Amino acid sequence: MCTVAVSIDPDADFPLILAGVRDEFVDRPWLPPAEHWPGLLGGRDLQAGGTWLAVDPAAGRAAALLNGHGVLAPADARRSRGELPLLAAAQGRLPDLDPRRYDPFHLVVADPAGARLWHWDGVELGREELPPGTHMIVNSGWEQGEENERVAFFRPLFAKAARPRSAGGSAAGGGWGEWGEWAFLATGAGLATGDPRAMIVRHALPDGRVFASLSVTLVALAPGEVRYDFTAEPRDPASFRRVLPE
Template identity: 60%
Template structure:
């Protein structure tokens, strides 16, 4: 996942809104969100069929979501290297950075959002840092939390998401009706893949491999329920669908 957009408004009816874009090689197999992990029965998420984990996990009973982005720094040694896909699962279940041997993981950013706030952990291969995100709209990319003037994507999307009206109540209606202006923004805001501001990317590498945005997730957390909507790529037309919540997650 290369971009996470999170809005934190503790006093709002829906305190946390999160949009996550997953960028990956298109040949890497995966499955759309579901309950795939018997050892984590409360969790929903898309499944990476190569590593077995996920890039984003939702815990409806706990009103929590955890998302992972690749980071920059010193990679883990190959003999002991583990997939980072287990980290969102462990974090969504526990609500915090899991007690793992970090030296076995490549650099990452881990976002854990709940009704108690949103925290960001940064692992650069040498040290771990934690920060609690303040009220407002935050855009996290593979270099962390850049200022608008440091990143064209952030400069374009942060003010637009911040200005979009906030959903007032988690409902079971269509994604279009619930998310309003958030939906076209999360779908890419009609920017082309070669636009430096684009949220939805597609790159053909010299060796012929294609690296692209494979899906977008929208999640809303509130006391009365959780909303989880998903857009897989490629889709023509682009069709969002709601991930079915267990009864206790609907409110």
């Protein structure tokens, strides 16, 4: 997963909204989200067995993983980073482990109370609390400036986008509402895949392999409520299917 947008508004029906885009080689096999692990939902990477985003419905919690930059783990001791979202969604934090066994990563853990970010560059492990507002995390980390063209373009748009409504909310019309602008933005807002600002990408590499955005996930969290939608058609905002509530 190469882009995560997080919106935190303590006064909203859904205080926490997360959008995640997964970028990967197109020939790497995977399965769409389901309860592939007891009590946890997420897409399953069939090569290493883990996931890029996990949701614990009972706890009302989600965890999303992005690859980072830095020093790689020793090949003879390396563990898959795909197990980290599963552990974090279940425990609500990065568990006690030896980070030196993992390649660099960024790990977002979210619940209705807010979101935390752990980042590991192969040398130092850090933790940050994301404040209320709209944030974007990419492979270089939590981008707070305007240097990253994708973040500079999309973050203001996510910040202004209407939020989905809670089933128990008092907003006019009631009900779950629709993802609307969030679905449109998370699927690329119509930008070409080659645009330097693009959220949805596709690159043909010299060796013939293709690296591309393969899926988009939308998660909204409120006390006692989880909404989880997913699409494997990352340029089509109308293609999301409901994972939760069933």
